[in-house]
Amino acid sequence: MEVDKGKGEAEETRKVAEADRDTVTLKSSDGKLFEVSKEAAARLSTVLAGMIAGGSIDDNGTDLKQIGSEALENVVDYCNKHANSIPSAALISSSISFNTAPFKEPEEWERKFVDRLSHDALFDLVEAANFLGMERLLDVTCHKISEMMKGKSPDQIREVFNIKNDYTKEELEEIRQELAWAFYDD
């Protein structure tokens, strides 16, 4: 995996002059170093783009104190995969999936990328993507969360996400009446 390479070769890459490097090194809140494609980082994250343009990238690892190593590893993995992704068009098998899907639909590899994450890791990644201004990664993670809610009853959704129902009985009844149409099946 690209990230492992990042950790192992950090010493060596630091010796290379900043201007020649096509990667940047990021440091998680718990001090771990990760190397990421500079081009992909700048393209996918408005915050990293700003730091790269403003010269505030640290050769020894730019501190990202708000992001833990697991989430940062996923961010870096996502950026590096994005940098190397091959056109997915080759795998599109029908006209239905060509143009009619909602506009921000994730690509197949992005779907797989978030599918393998644990519940906690997924939400950590949402927060990291939000912090770094990564609109595309936010779309992909939000899409995954909405998939987890789709077609489920309110009770099932509360169970999946540990949501505490804080309504009174009267309030619940009022909302249920107001939304009667949404509880009918077609």
Place this chain on the structure above:
Amino acid sequence: MGVLTRAKKRRLEEEDHISGLPDVILSDIVTLLPTKDGARTQILSSRFRHIWRSAPLNLNVEHLDGHLWSLPIFRILYKRPGPVRRFTVLFNKASAADLRLVDRWLRSHTLDGLQELEFHSYAEHRLMGVPPRPLPASARRFSSTLIAARFGGCVFFPDDGGVHHYPLLKKLTLSNLDISETSLHAMVAGCPVLESLLLLNNHGPTRVKIASPTIRSIGVGSFWGCGRLKQLVVEDAPCLERSLFFEGVKIDISVISAPRLGVLRGLHGGYHMLRFGINALQGTTIASMTTVVPSVRVLALTQMNPCFDAIVNLIKCFPRLEELYIEVPVWARLTWEETALYDRYCELNGALDIRSGKSC
């Protein structure tokens, strides 16, 4: 009150991550849900009460079995404070009264700023001898805000004189439409940032020319019938990366200038003639070839009888090919298995990855 099992206790101790997300992200998640699922999130907890009301809405109206009205469309359109981002209307068969109603919905101010619009009627009108109905005129009012649009199964703005301007439109699908060649060309020309175009089984245009500085994907498909697409000419498409060909019958494809075209998928062995400048390729037979096409990296062919000579021909024509997919017809598989080359090339029976083919 039951005893707290270890699992229950662990669950109670687990955090509610989703309620802690900022409103803007929670809105994004709720927006992605189908209309009813989205509305039902209000009942989860008070945290969610205002999210659906203000989140941009994806409104799906499907009229497939003669009952359209299980959604309180007017109440959603007139009483809900939030905007609608995506509006989908799918008909099985649209009556004149249905279309008048859709026309009224489309005039609602809640739809101002609509970004995605899908209007499709599935009626096999031509087969049933019923003339297709026109697209409601009010659909035009979103031209300045639409980012993605799909129109199908109707007559496309018959009386507009061919004037279109969609300054933000990136994805356009036109399928089973009655549309003139002039209107189609005017529509594509009126989309200065168009990235993706899908043309399927339209009635009217027989020859489509594409000249777009921004287009990245083109998909075409055409069934039997008069007035169907017979020729696609990619005249000038500097950003075009992929062309995909779908179910249907013979289309001639001429690529005059598309220097970044890397993916060609769905080329039918018997039906599609592909020309790059003066190179012409039909199936795996190269009719004439004087120069190579270096941009193509992924090629997927259907209904093709693979043989060693054919592969060599393709690699000669596309020297930078990294991936070649060949869908072998059933009749060809039998023949293939009987050939002496079977042992050596049996992996061709399915998908073939020839990343090493670069050096050939």
